Amino acid sequence: MSSSTASTSADSTPTRNGPLHGILILDLSRVLAAPWCMQILGDLGADIVKIERPGPGDESRHWGPPWLNGTDGKATKESAYFLSTNRNKRSVAVDLASPDGQALIRKLAVDADICIENFKVGDLARYGLDYASLSKVNPRLIYCSVTGFGQTGPWAARPGYDYLFQGMGGPMSVTGERDDLPGGGPQRFGLPIVDLSTGMFAAISILAALQHRNQTGEGQHIDISLMSTVMAMSSGHLSNYLCSGKIPGRTGNDSPNITPYGVYPCSDGLFIIASANQTQFVALCNALGHPEWVEDPRFLNNGTRMAHQKELHELFSRILSTKPRAHWEELFLKVGVPSGPINNYAQALEHPQVQHLGTRIGLQHATGVEAPGIASPMRFSKSPVSYRRAPPMLGQHTGEVLRELGLSDAEIEQLVKAGTVQLG
Secondary structure (H helix, E strand, O other): OOOOEEEEOOOOOOOOOOOOOOOEEEEEOOOOHHHHHHHHHHHOOOEEEEEEOOOOOOHHHHOOOOEEEOOOOOEEEEEHHHHOOOOOEEEEEEOOOOHHHHHHHHHHHHHOOEEEEOOOOOOHHHHOOOHHHHHHHOOOOEEEEEEOOOOOOOOOOOOOOHHHHHHHOOHHHOOOEOOOOOOEOOOOOOOOHHHHHHHHHHHHHHHHHHHHHHHHOOOEEEEEEHHHHHHHHOHHHHHHHHHHOOOOOOOOOOOOOOOOEEEEEEOOEEEEEEOOOHHHHHHHHHHOOOHHHHOOHHHOOHHHHHHOHHHHHHHHHHHHOOOOHHHHHHHHHHOOOOEEEOOOHHHHHHOHHHHHOOOEEEEEOOOOOEEEEEOOOOOOOOOOOOOOOOOOOOOOOHHHHHHHOOOOHHHHHHHHHOOOEEOO
């Protein structure tokens, strides 16, 4: 195991379980946006009961390859995608379409602090599991709904995934190379950025609702949508448009607002310079041996530099291409200019600062192997995050949770025979 990897057993209990220790969450979500939210809150110590369909479970369980390799070195049925966003959860397989399954969910909701779901608008109302229904059995319940388009409006009933919102919400129109250059055209962001951002907005909203409940004793319904998230994420480009009347376009790796702020060729690969102010520009020019550029009318300030962005880029590229990236990184570090290479993920994990931060973690999985993971970026001085459970196998905790609800082994067996629940 690499020195950058921290290993934790699947059910180990650290001295502190995080600031949300004691908070119980009923998780009716699947795929990415809402599960990502849940992993954030799970790292903070919440007890998350993840409800999955008997049989297939969360759809993302099947989104492979790659898969987790078992003790025999062969691929298991646990997808890397599922592993990335489902630690610190207990999996309970329940058929929500059955009356007995719905009764179990309502029983869980009685003591839950939070419920999250990402079904299509109106679906859970058919089962008596919507906010209006569950808040009657638990008025203190914080109920978060994550959908594509929101709970109301002409498109509320439509489904949608991250890719769709990257296109509809505008990000793809500003991502990618310009149309007049090779490879020009709209591009999807390399990460499911709308899903991930929606999950973070959901987590923030839930924490705010918890504080409201602490003050008033009231639960409430939270409406989070991917459409509203992608518009909020685009506030910078939208502000540019609303102030100028000009529709933002693709600028490739060049910033639409500041320069020099982009990618430059070096003798051994591509290199980023992120110069955001006049002091850094002056330092760059001096370091490159061209102090006269500071007084050049084309480059006097950011406004004039943006008007001559292509010329400035060519001047910088001509010099930077003569030496390797490490040379320029060391030189620019000395003069206080942020810069660095474009790394692939293998190189990123080997970065000394990434290793210092303990980015890689490992959790003992029920298959008998260590499931790899990436640490939370949240670092607290008093109430640290904790990694208590590996991503669960389907139904791994069904029996455990049902016994906590007071069901006997005979009652659980009867539910299993009826197909209402599935044991892991």
